[in-house]
Amino acid sequence: MFFFCKPSKIAVDCFTTHESSFHLAPIDLAVKYFPDWWKRLPKSIMAPNPVTLELGTLKKCYGLIELYKSSLILPLWSDIVIEPKPDNVYWWQCADGQTEIHSHPYQQIGDAFRNYHHGKINSPWFLKEKSGIKFMLSPCQWSLLPVSNDLNLLSGISEFKYQHATNINFFLNLENKNRLLLEAGTPLYHIIPLSSKSITVKQHLLTTQEFDKMFGLQKSRAKFLGNYNFRKKILQQKKCPFTG
Numbered sequence: 381m382f383f384f385c386k387p388s389k390i391a392v393d394c395f396t397t398h399e400s401s402f403h404l405a406p407i408d409l410a411v412k413y414f415p416d417w418w419k420r421l422p423k424s425i426m427a428p429n430p431v432t433l434e435l436g437t438l439k440k441c442y443g444l445i446e447l448y449k450s451s452l453i454l455p456l457w458s459d460i461v462i463e464p465k466p467d468n469v470y471w472w473q474c475a476d477g478q479t480e481i482h483s484h485p486y487q488q489i490g491d492a493f494r495n496y497h498h499g500k501i502n503s504p505w506f507l508k509e510k511s512g513i514k515f516m517l518s519p520c521q522w523s524l525l526p527v528s529n530d531l532n533l534l535s536g537i538s539e540f541k542y543q544h545a546t547n548i549n550f551f552l553n554l555e556n557k558n559r560l561l562l563e564a565g566t567p568l569y570h571i572i573p574l575s576s577k578s579i580t581v582k583q584h585l586l587t588t589q590e591f592d593k594m595f596g597l598q599k600s601r602a603k604f605l606g607n608y609n610f611r612k613k614i615l616q617q618k619k620c621p622f623t624g
Contacts, residue, residue, distance in 0.1 A: 390513060390579045392452065392540065392571075395586055395594065398504035400476060401457035402585040405565050407505055407546075409581060410448040413455065413567045415523050418444075444522065452571040452581055453520060454546055455564075457504060462552065462560040470497055470552065475564065479504070496532070496551035503546040506595050507571075512541040514574045520567035530556045533568060544595060546571075 394407045421439040426432055438444060458476035465471055472481050480502045489498065509515075519533035534549040548568055552560075573579055586594070 388577060390509065390511070390573050390575060390577050392579060392581045393508045393584060394581060395506045395508070395544075395584045395591060396504045397586050397588050397591045398457060398476070398478070399585065400564075401504045402583060405455040405457040406583045407452055407454050407507070407571070407581065408583070409579070410451040410453045410567075410570060413453040413520075413523075414448055415567075418522070447570060447572075450572060450579070452579065453567045454503065454505065454517075454548075454569040454571060456562055456566045456568055457564060459564050460501070460562045462499075462562075464552075464557045464559070468497060468554050470499070472499075493551060495554050497554055499550050499552065501548040501550070503548060505546045506544040506591075507540040507546060508544060509540040512539050514539050516570075516572040516574060517546075518570045518572060520570055523567040527560060527562065529553070530558050530560050531562070537574070 392407075396402055418438060421437045423439045424434050424436050427435050429435070458474045458479050460472060460474050460479065460481075462470055462472045462481075474481075482500050482502065483498050484500065486494075486498075514537050516535065516537050518535045521528070524531070524533065530553060532551040532553070534551065536549075546569070
Protein backbone atom coordinates (compact mmCIF):
# COMPACT_ATOMS: atom_id res chain seq x y z
CA MET A 381 0.00 0.00 0.00
CA PHE A 382 1.29 3.43 -0.91
CA PHE A 383 0.63 6.61 1.04
CA PHE A 384 1.13 9.97 -0.61
CA CYS A 385 1.46 12.97 1.68
CA LYS A 386 1.03 16.39 0.22
CA PRO A 387 3.99 18.51 1.42
CA SER A 388 3.06 21.26 3.84
CA LYS A 389 3.40 24.84 2.69
CA ILE A 390 5.38 27.67 4.21
CA ALA A 391 2.87 30.21 5.51
CA VAL A 392 4.11 33.79 5.84
CA ASP A 393 1.95 36.43 7.53
CA CYS A 394 2.78 40.08 6.80
CA PHE A 395 1.71 42.82 9.23
CA THR A 396 1.66 46.59 8.83
CA THR A 397 -0.07 49.71 10.13
CA HIS A 398 0.80 51.56 6.91
CA GLU A 399 -2.38 51.79 4.82
CA SER A 400 -0.75 52.68 1.49
CA SER A 401 1.62 49.71 1.87
CA PHE A 402 -1.28 47.38 2.57
CA HIS A 403 -3.46 48.61 -0.29
CA LEU A 404 -0.95 49.77 -2.94
CA ALA A 405 2.33 47.91 -2.39
CA PRO A 406 1.78 44.70 -0.42
CA ILE A 407 4.35 41.98 0.09
CA ASP A 408 3.02 39.28 -2.21
CA LEU A 409 3.94 36.35 -4.40
CA ALA A 410 6.70 37.39 -6.78
CA VAL A 411 4.76 36.14 -9.83
CA LYS A 412 2.50 39.17 -9.32
CA TYR A 413 5.54 41.46 -9.77
CA PHE A 414 7.07 40.25 -13.02
CA PRO A 415 8.74 43.31 -14.64
CA ASP A 416 6.75 45.04 -17.37
CA TRP A 417 9.61 44.63 -19.88
CA TRP A 418 9.49 40.87 -19.31
CA LYS A 419 5.72 40.74 -19.81
CA ARG A 420 6.10 42.49 -23.17
CA LEU A 421 8.71 40.03 -24.48
CA PRO A 422 7.69 37.41 -27.02
CA LYS A 423 8.65 33.85 -26.16
CA SER A 424 10.89 33.63 -29.20
CA ILE A 425 12.35 35.82 -31.94
CA MET A 426 13.75 35.28 -35.45
CA ALA A 427 17.38 36.43 -35.55
CA PRO A 428 20.39 35.98 -37.91
CA ASN A 429 22.94 33.65 -36.30
CA PRO A 430 24.38 33.93 -39.11
CA VAL A 431 21.45 32.18 -40.78
CA THR A 432 18.03 33.18 -39.50
CA LEU A 433 17.00 30.99 -36.57
CA GLU A 434 14.22 31.04 -34.01
CA LEU A 435 15.74 31.88 -30.62
CA GLY A 436 14.16 31.81 -27.21
CA THR A 437 14.03 35.04 -25.16
CA LEU A 438 14.22 35.73 -21.44
CA LYS A 439 10.47 35.05 -21.42
CA LYS A 440 11.49 31.37 -21.33
CA CYS A 441 14.50 31.67 -18.97
CA TYR A 442 14.16 28.86 -16.42
CA GLY A 443 16.28 30.55 -13.76
CA LEU A 444 14.36 33.83 -13.91
CA ILE A 445 10.96 32.14 -13.94
CA GLU A 446 11.80 29.86 -11.01
CA LEU A 447 13.08 32.84 -9.02
CA TYR A 448 9.69 34.51 -9.35
CA LYS A 449 7.73 31.29 -8.80
CA SER A 450 9.63 30.52 -5.57
CA SER A 451 9.68 33.85 -3.72
CA LEU A 452 7.80 36.78 -2.29
CA ILE A 453 8.57 40.37 -3.20
CA LEU A 454 8.86 43.38 -0.91
CA PRO A 455 8.02 46.46 -3.02
CA LEU A 456 8.72 50.07 -2.13
CA TRP A 457 5.67 51.65 -0.50
CA SER A 458 6.46 55.36 -1.01
CA ASP A 459 8.39 57.55 -3.44
CA ILE A 460 11.81 58.36 -1.97
CA VAL A 461 14.21 61.05 -3.18
CA ILE A 462 17.86 60.86 -2.09
CA GLU A 463 19.99 63.87 -3.00
CA PRO A 464 23.76 64.27 -2.53
CA LYS A 465 25.14 67.42 -0.88
CA PRO A 466 28.74 68.60 -0.35
CA ASP A 467 31.09 66.60 1.91
CA ASN A 468 29.38 63.28 1.09
CA VAL A 469 26.21 64.22 2.95
CA TYR A 470 22.86 62.95 1.67
CA TRP A 471 19.42 64.42 2.18
CA TRP A 472 16.28 62.41 1.65
CA GLN A 473 12.53 62.86 1.64
CA CYS A 474 9.68 60.34 1.44
CA ALA A 475 6.30 61.03 -0.12
CA ASP A 476 4.41 59.37 2.75
CA GLY A 477 5.97 61.68 5.36
CA GLN A 478 6.49 58.67 7.67
CA THR A 479 9.30 56.49 6.35
CA GLU A 480 12.72 57.01 7.92
CA ILE A 481 16.22 56.30 6.63
CA HIS A 482 19.06 55.73 9.07
CA SER A 483 22.76 54.92 8.79
CA HIS A 484 25.13 52.68 10.73
CA PRO A 485 28.36 54.25 12.04
CA TYR A 486 31.35 53.54 9.82
CA GLN A 487 33.16 52.02 12.79
CA GLN A 488 30.78 49.06 12.48
CA ILE A 489 31.77 48.50 8.86
CA GLY A 490 35.52 49.01 8.95
CA ASP A 491 37.62 50.30 6.07
CA ALA A 492 36.23 48.10 3.30
CA PHE A 493 33.53 50.48 2.04
CA ARG A 494 34.91 53.99 2.42
CA ASN A 495 33.73 54.87 -1.10
CA TYR A 496 30.13 54.18 -0.15
CA HIS A 497 27.50 55.70 2.11
CA HIS A 498 25.41 53.24 4.10
CA GLY A 499 21.69 53.65 4.58
CA LYS A 500 18.82 51.64 6.02
CA ILE A 501 15.19 52.24 5.06
CA ASN A 502 12.83 51.31 7.88
CA SER A 503 10.21 49.04 6.36
CA PRO A 504 6.59 49.21 7.58
CA TRP A 505 6.23 45.43 7.18
CA PHE A 506 6.88 42.86 9.92
CA LEU A 507 6.72 39.16 8.97
CA LYS A 508 5.90 36.03 10.97
CA GLU A 509 6.56 32.41 10.01
CA LYS A 510 6.15 29.72 12.67
CA SER A 511 8.59 26.99 11.64
CA GLY A 512 11.74 29.12 11.83
CA ILE A 513 12.83 28.31 8.28
CA LYS A 514 15.48 30.65 6.88
CA PHE A 515 14.85 33.06 4.01
CA MET A 516 17.28 34.75 1.66
CA LEU A 517 16.65 38.42 0.96
CA SER A 518 18.03 39.18 -2.47
CA PRO A 519 17.76 42.46 -4.44
CA CYS A 520 15.24 42.47 -7.30
CA GLN A 521 17.94 43.02 -9.90
CA TRP A 522 15.61 42.57 -12.88
CA SER A 523 13.66 45.63 -11.67
CA LEU A 524 16.51 47.66 -10.18
CA LEU A 525 18.97 47.75 -13.10
CA PRO A 526 18.06 51.39 -14.00
CA VAL A 527 19.32 52.59 -10.58
CA SER A 528 21.96 49.92 -9.87
CA ASN A 529 24.89 52.23 -10.69
CA ASP A 530 23.87 54.52 -7.81
CA LEU A 531 22.12 52.19 -5.37
CA ASN A 532 23.35 48.80 -4.14
CA LEU A 533 20.84 46.85 -2.08
CA LEU A 534 22.52 44.36 0.27
CA SER A 535 21.52 40.71 0.43
CA GLY A 536 21.25 38.56 3.54
CA ILE A 537 19.58 35.62 5.26
CA SER A 538 16.98 35.92 8.01
CA GLU A 539 14.13 34.09 9.70
CA PHE A 540 10.75 35.37 10.84
CA LYS A 541 10.02 33.32 13.96
CA TYR A 542 12.17 35.39 16.32
CA GLN A 543 13.10 38.30 14.03
CA HIS A 544 10.31 40.04 12.12
CA ALA A 545 11.64 43.26 10.60
CA THR A 546 12.21 43.72 6.84
CA ASN A 547 14.39 46.83 6.75
CA ILE A 548 16.30 47.60 3.55
CA ASN A 549 20.07 48.06 3.82
CA PHE A 550 21.91 49.70 0.93
CA PHE A 551 25.10 51.44 -0.15
CA LEU A 552 25.27 54.61 -2.23
CA ASN A 553 28.35 55.03 -4.42
CA LEU A 554 30.00 58.31 -3.33
CA GLU A 555 31.48 58.77 -6.81
CA ASN A 556 28.00 59.13 -8.31
CA LYS A 557 26.50 62.53 -7.49
CA ASN A 558 23.12 61.87 -9.07
CA ARG A 559 19.79 62.75 -7.51
CA LEU A 560 18.08 59.39 -6.98
CA LEU A 561 14.32 58.88 -7.26
CA LEU A 562 12.92 55.54 -6.10
CA GLU A 563 9.29 55.17 -7.09
CA ALA A 564 6.55 53.57 -5.02
CA GLY A 565 5.75 50.09 -6.26
CA THR A 566 9.35 49.32 -7.32
CA PRO A 567 10.22 45.73 -6.30
CA LEU A 568 13.12 45.84 -3.84
CA TYR A 569 13.72 42.38 -2.38
CA HIS A 570 13.00 38.79 -3.30
CA ILE A 571 12.19 36.94 -0.07
CA ILE A 572 13.19 33.37 -0.91
CA PRO A 573 12.56 30.43 1.45
CA LEU A 574 15.52 28.07 1.70
CA SER A 575 13.23 25.11 1.18
CA SER A 576 11.59 23.21 -1.65
CA LYS A 577 8.16 23.73 -0.11
CA SER A 578 5.77 26.13 -1.79
CA ILE A 579 4.97 29.40 -0.07
CA THR A 580 1.72 31.14 0.83
CA VAL A 581 1.31 34.72 2.01
CA LYS A 582 -1.34 36.74 3.80
CA GLN A 583 -1.35 40.47 4.53
CA HIS A 584 -2.78 42.04 7.71
CA LEU A 585 -3.54 45.72 8.37
CA LEU A 586 -3.30 46.44 12.11
CA THR A 587 -3.96 49.42 14.30
CA THR A 588 -0.93 50.90 16.03
CA GLN A 589 -2.10 49.39 19.32
CA GLU A 590 -2.48 45.91 17.78
CA PHE A 591 0.91 46.18 16.11
CA ASP A 592 2.67 47.27 19.31
CA LYS A 593 1.04 44.44 21.26
CA MET A 594 2.22 41.86 18.74
CA PHE A 595 5.71 43.24 18.05
CA GLY A 596 6.57 45.31 21.10
CA LEU A 597 9.39 42.96 22.11
CA GLN A 598 10.82 42.98 18.58
CA LYS A 599 10.91 46.78 18.53
CA SER A 600 12.64 47.11 21.91
CA ARG A 601 16.33 46.75 22.74
CA ALA A 602 17.69 45.33 25.97
CA LYS A 603 21.32 44.79 24.89
CA PHE A 604 23.89 46.89 23.02
CA LEU A 605 25.44 43.64 21.77
CA GLY A 606 23.64 40.38 20.99
CA ASN A 607 20.10 41.72 21.30
CA TYR A 608 18.75 39.21 18.75
CA ASN A 609 20.20 36.16 20.55
CA PHE A 610 19.12 37.54 23.93
CA ARG A 611 15.52 37.97 22.72
CA LYS A 612 15.51 34.59 20.96
CA LYS A 613 16.68 32.78 24.12
CA ILE A 614 13.88 34.33 26.17
CA LEU A 615 11.23 33.40 23.59
CA GLN A 616 12.50 29.83 23.34
CA GLN A 617 12.09 29.39 27.09
CA LYS A 618 8.41 30.17 27.20
CA LYS A 619 5.27 30.15 25.16
CA CYS A 620 5.00 33.69 23.87
CA PRO A 621 2.29 35.58 21.90
CA PHE A 622 4.99 37.19 19.78
CA THR A 623 5.88 33.92 18.04
CA GLY A 624 2.49 32.25 17.95
